[in-house]
Amino acid sequence: MQRIGVFVCWCGSNIAATVDVEAVANALAMEPGVVISTNYQYMCSQAGQEMIQNAIREHKLTGIVVCSCSPRMHEATFRKTAQQAGLNPYMVEIANIREQCSWVHKDKLTGTEKAIILGRAAIAKVHLNAPLTAGQSPVTKRALVIGGGIAGIQTALDIADAGFEVDIVEKKPTIGGKMSQIDKTFPTLDCAACILTPKMVDVAQNEKIKIYSYSEVEAVKGFVGNFHVTIRKKARYVDETKCTGCGLCTEKCPQKKVPNEFNLGLDTRRAIYIPFAQAIPKVATIDADYCSMLKSGKCGVCSKVCTAGAIDYKQTDQLIEQEYGAIVVATGFNPISMDKFDEFAYSKSPDVVTSLEYERLMNAAGPTGGTLLRPSDKTHPHTIVFVQCVGSRCDSSEKGKSYCSKICCMYTAKHAMLTREKYPDTEVYVFYIDVRTPGKNFDEFYRRAVEDYDVHYVKGMVGKVTPENGKLKVQASDLLGGRQMHIDADMVVLAAAIEPDKSARPLATMLTASMDTNDFFTEAHPKLRPVESPTAGIFLSGACQGPKDIPETVAQAGAAASKVIGLLAKDNLTCNPCVAKSDEMMCNGCSACEKVCPYGAITYMDKEFRGPNRTTLIRRVASVNPAVCQGCGACTVACPSGAMDLQGFSNSQIMAEVDAICK
Amino acid sequence: MQVNETFTPTIVAFCCNWCSYAGADLSGTNRLNYPANVKIIRIPCSCRLNPMFILRAFQRGADGVILCGCHPGDCHYTTGNYYARRRMTLLFSMLDFLGIEKERTRVEWVSAAEGAKFAATMNEFVDTVTKLGKNKRLEDLRCAK
Amino acid sequence: MREMIKAKAIELLENGTVNRVLGWKAGEFFYDLTPGIFTSREEIEETFEYSVFSAANLSKYLIAESRKEGKIAVFLKPCDSYSFQQLLKEHRIWRDRVYVVGIACDGMCSMDVIRDKGITGVTAVEEDGENLKLTTLYGDKTIAKADALLERCVHCKSRKVVVFDEMIGENGEEIPDSHRFDMVEKLEAMTPEERFAFWRGELSRCIRCNACRNVCPACSCEKCVFDNDKSGIAQKAAASDFEENNFHIIRAFHVASRCTDCGECSRVCPQNIPLHLLNRKFIRDINELYGEYQAGSDMDTKPPLMNFTTDDCEPSVVYERGGKV
Known part of the structure; x- marks a missing residue:
């Protein structure tokens, strides 16, 4: 039998005005197990707390009930009070007789009656409380950043700056991501490469950062502070330690007809390639799909020209196992496929391009050397039509995305402005639904495009693009002018919606991190915890969480880094002890609990048990990792046998409260 | 069903810690x-x-049971209330199938900011259950007063 | 069929595929066949029985049996195979220690149903094509097999054995228009008062013998909550009007979305309570609200109660649509 102390608080007149505190204390004194029941003006005050502590010592209390304000207010306070007096903090229960009693009822008799019942329920619960100890789990002081775009780069640099080791896993042969393909950045028009490539060099030179390029995450096990990750380092058939990045092989390779993905297929590269001049690591990679040596064993030119002897046709994928304390997801985005938008003739005419392709056509390091030329006949275009919201803000989810891709308004303004600046003889039209410019200096930027650069902004959508006699006939509606427009354009640029990278969903499954229906990672709280995943130890950086421009991405990357640093700075993590626990003797091993666990906290193992007549039985039983479990209790209801129970909110505790209330 | 003027029903409200309990506060x-x-x-x-x-509450003399949780999509544990929603839908449907007045059970989503909704919901639920009268169909007779 | 099954049992034992066979043997009466384990040709020849009364679902016994040394052969009718697969899915049966012989089935009979037709004192039953030839104390009688079927076989949902190593007889197909929900719908159409009266009449007969629980392949917990003192709801017997209600609701809820509708609960109930209607109500609601789902029909899908979609209906759907969810 527990020895329970009951402490009824007046909260000045807040409780005492509508609840007869004396009567409550007296009534509760009659409850089984209650050895002392008293009342005081302010239980949370120094004197009140001392009163509780003295009672704990004097009456050798094993549990206490405080009838006071909401546990959301002072549960932590009274737990600490109890702990200081040598009582386990989880032997404290609060009866909420202020917010849920004295403040909502006017009649003193009713209030008193209810307060007594609430007190009884808390006493009934405390009878079944068990001392709980918060567990500790050590933290591996290394972070993993998945994705080597600007988001991943910034996060890694910030974490390394705090003195922690960081590994970046990038699936492409180089880090840099989408930003490396961009020409200039809005709203300042500074060149992307000029601000990105020094950061890439910083990453390469930082001794705390290790880059696994051309690599992917294969498996993730473990939990916050203790992740065990398997990384697949794909065979690039070039020894990274030997390759000097001289590029001779990429010039001599006879296979010249490989579409160059860095330039979005606007030109070609060799079968052995370095994606771009400033690539990090600057190491060649052999494209196994095109290399004739790898396909048929004939050629070997690169091996012959390589003075460093770095070419290794026998290289295989390598699996690397590593421990991490925190994981940052920075998998980024891609423009959606234009397959379903045939009204814009994307597949019919090479002169209809996406904005990212246009970016390459404008880029000095791009396929045209920075001179704007039509892909079809390499002539200078004179009329260019930009179409906004292609696949963004769509009604039907079949074709596009329901969300706003956020960055298109600004980069389109940038494209329009740069085009007009470089080639004042071009006519530039932008068709838009709304122009959205919420950002520092964004609206000014857009207005400059309209006012200073005479870009024709037309509110309305382009209905159809038809290639005809080397021109693109654009049919569009001008909503404000209330007229149909027909433009003979030389080029059409589509502002394609962006979507999360395809690798995000399988990754989310591995990480047990949640995603929304659009495959963007969800944050732990949309306002208050925007860079954390609900899964502890998983953090979000960049466009994998939602469409973002560069400044926002960098800000979020820094925020994610600071959260990671906060985690890695700890030697141990204290766990919430009110977590689920499985009774092995009753567990069926049916996996029902595992299926509903949002955190992947439940694992199974085959365990030997003693059977009847000295036999040994092997049974599959669940076990909960207390460091991962957050204590929601979904598993306890999924479990038919009742083997799974929640500490602090156990079946019997809640049932005892029910009984006390319904008595 | 006869309305008993002096009858005050016993209502058990289960509230999730993060939204509805805070809403009640x-x-x-x-x-x-x-x-x-x-x-x-x-x-x-x-x-x-x-x-x-829920069954236990009815068995021990409750006249109505209500569950309040975070709005779907806002669960502190991201998915909890989605499971609750399915479970309660099926359970309530089963109680109804057994001929137990369906108005005695309810689920309401109440956020931490919806104090007014919480009070209004409770008032309304108490009204409904009062009109239904004493829960005779589910009560454990041993506990009859 | 009987001879083929017995021959197969002997063959599997003698060629060393298995060291024991799970089948049926006569109980106290010839029509009350119970599960039995056979380890030798002699045992099989003498006591193995298969007839229109081999209704017992053998799958649940494999939870314990598959953990023993050696391999066991089992004969599974179509409905049993669903239970078997559901148990496999829940990691309860060790598949590699079981040799499954699927048997085609066109329905099992019930002596209760025969008695309800006014035929008593039956001492032997023989299948004769579409009919059953009955030997009774009052002379020989004939009854159409269709008139003697168990309720679950009248409304058979599938004649397809979903897991097997080999088949005896030709495997059948699912039966989409089984009308198995007719009675559930009839009850839904009643007023709540009528429904309450119906269930009161049925459930108050419950003697808490636990037969339904003990036979149910989904009720396969190591220890049932109702036997666990710590659960707070352990009750040995019905102590009050509500007690059995509580037991049956909780039991139905625990097997909801895992129950394959094998009908064993109702078959074994000594008080003839139509317990399967509770399970079918859950199945029907699940099918209507969350999409068609047949427990045990595959190994991968998540049971609907362990799954969700963000746009599931609200519980208030129960009030809006009345008894008929």
């Missing part, structure tokens, strides 16, 4: 009244509510 902070026969039991998440608890 808020209705107290704002001094919004609801009948005293509503007694709240705090659970971490609506998905912690085992159907056994």
Whole structure:
């Protein structure tokens, strides 16, 4: 039998005005197990707390009930009070007789009656409380950043700056991501490469950062502070330690007809390639799909020209196992496929391009050397039509995305402005639904495009693009002018919606991190915890969480880094002890609990048990990792046998409260 | 069914710790009244509510049981209330199938900011259950007063 | 069929595929066949029985049996195979220690149903094509097999054995228009008062013998909550009007979305309570609200109660649509 102390608080007149505190204390004194029941003006005050502590010592209390304000207010306070007096903090229960009693009822008799019942329920619960100890789990002081775009780069640099080791896993042969393909950045028009490539060099030179390029995450096990990750380092058939990045092989390779993905297929590269001049690591990679040596064993030119002897046709994928304390997801985005938008003739005419392709056509390091030329006949275009919201803000989810891709308004303004600046003889039209410019200096930027650069902004959508006699006939509606427009354009640029990278969903499954229906990672709280995943130890950086421009991405990357640093700075993590626990003797091993666990906290193992007549039985039983479990209790209801129970909110505790209330 | 003027039903309200319990606190902070026969039991998440608890409450003399949780999509544990929603839908449908008045059970999503909704919901639920009268169909006769 | 099954049992034992066979043997009466384990040709020849009364679902016994040394052969009718697969899915049966012989089935009979037709004192039953030839104390009688079927076989949902190593007889197909929900719908159409009266009449007969629980392949917990003192709801017997209600609701809820509708609960109930209607109500609601789902029909899908979609209906759907969810 527990020895329970009951402490009824007046909260000045807040409780005492509508609840007869004396009567409550007296009534509760009659409850089984209650050895002392008293009342005081302010239980949370120094004197009140001392009163509780003295009672704990004097009456050798094993549990206490405080009838006071909401546990959301002072549960932590009274737990600490109890702990200081040598009582386990989880032997404290609060009866909420202020917010849920004295403040909502006017009649003193009713209030008193209810307060007594609430007190009884808390006493009934405390009878079944068990001392709980918060567990500790050590933290591996290394972070993993998945994705080597600007988001991943910034996060890694910030974490390394705090003195922690960081590994970046990038699936492409180089880090840099989408930003490396961009020409200039809005709203300042500074060149992307000029601000990105020094950061890439910083990453390469930082001794705390290790880059696994051309690599992917294969498996993730473990939990916050203790992740065990398997990384697949794909065979690039070039020894990274030997390759000097001289590029001779990429010039001599006879296979010249490989579409160059860095330039979005606007030109070609060799079968052995370095994606771009400033690539990090600057190491060649052999494209196994095109290399004739790898396909048929004939050629070997690169091996012959390589003075460093770095070419290794026998290289295989390598699996690397590593421990991490925190994981940052920075998998980024891609423009959606234009397959379903045939009204814009994307597949019919090479002169209809996406904005990212246009970016390459404008880029000095791009396929045209920075001179704007039509892909079809390499002539200078004179009329260019930009179409906004292609696949963004769509009604039907079949074709596009329901969300706003956020960055298109600004980069389109940038494209329009740069085009007009470089080639004042071009006519530039932008068709838009709304122009959205919420950002520092964004609206000014857009207005400059309209006012200073005479870009024709037309509110309305382009209905159809038809290639005809080397021109693109654009049919569009001008909503404000209330007229149909027909433009003979030389080029059409589509502002394609962006979507999360395809690798995000399988990754989310591995990480047990949640995603929304659009495959963007969800944050732990949309306002208050925007860079954390609900899964502890998983953090979000960049466009994998939602469409973002560069400044926002960098800000979020820094925020994610600071959260990671906060985690890695700890030697141990204290766990919430009110977590689920499985009774092995009753567990069926049916996996029902595992299926509903949002955190992947439940694992199974085959365990030997003693059977009847000295036999040994092997049974599959669940076990909960207390460091991962957050204590929601979904598993306890999924479990038919009742083997799974929640500490602090156990079946019997809640049932005892029910009984006390319904008595 | 005869309406008993003096009858005050016993109502058990299960509230999730993060939204609805805070919502209930808020209705107290704002001094919004609801009948005293509503007694709240705090659970971490609506998905912690085992159907056994509801049946037990009825068995021991409750006249109505209501579950309040975070709005779908806002669960502190991201998915808890989605499971609760399915479980409660099926359970309520089963109780109805057994001929137990369906109005005695209810689920309401109440956020931490919806103190007014909490009070209004409780008032309305108490009204409904009062009209239904004493729960005769589910009560454990041993506990009859 | 009987001879083929017995021959197969002997063959599997003698060629060393298995060291024991799970089948049926006569119980106290010839029509009350119970599960039995056979380890030798002699045992099989003498006591193995298969007839229109081999209704017992053998799958549940494999939870314990598959953990023993050696391999066991089992004969599974179509409905049993669903239970078997559901148990496999829940990691309860060790598949590699079981040799499954699927048997085609066109329905099992019930002596209760025969008695309800006014035929008593039956001492032997023989299948004769579409009919059953009955030997009774009052002379020989004939009854159409269709008139003697168990309720679950009248409304058979599938004649397809979903897991097997080999088949005896030709495997059948699912039966989409089984009308198995007719009675559930009839009850839904009643007023709540009528429904309450119906269930009161049925459930108050419950003697808490636990037969339904003990036979149910989904009720396969190591220890049932109702036997666990710590659960707070352990009850040995019905102590009050509500007690059995509580037991049956919780039991139905625990097997909801895992119950394959094998009908064993109702078959074994000594009080003839139509317990399967509770399970079917859950199945029907699940099918209507969350999409068609047949427990045990595959190994991968998540049971609907362990799954969700963000746009599931609200529980208030129960009030809006009345008894008929």
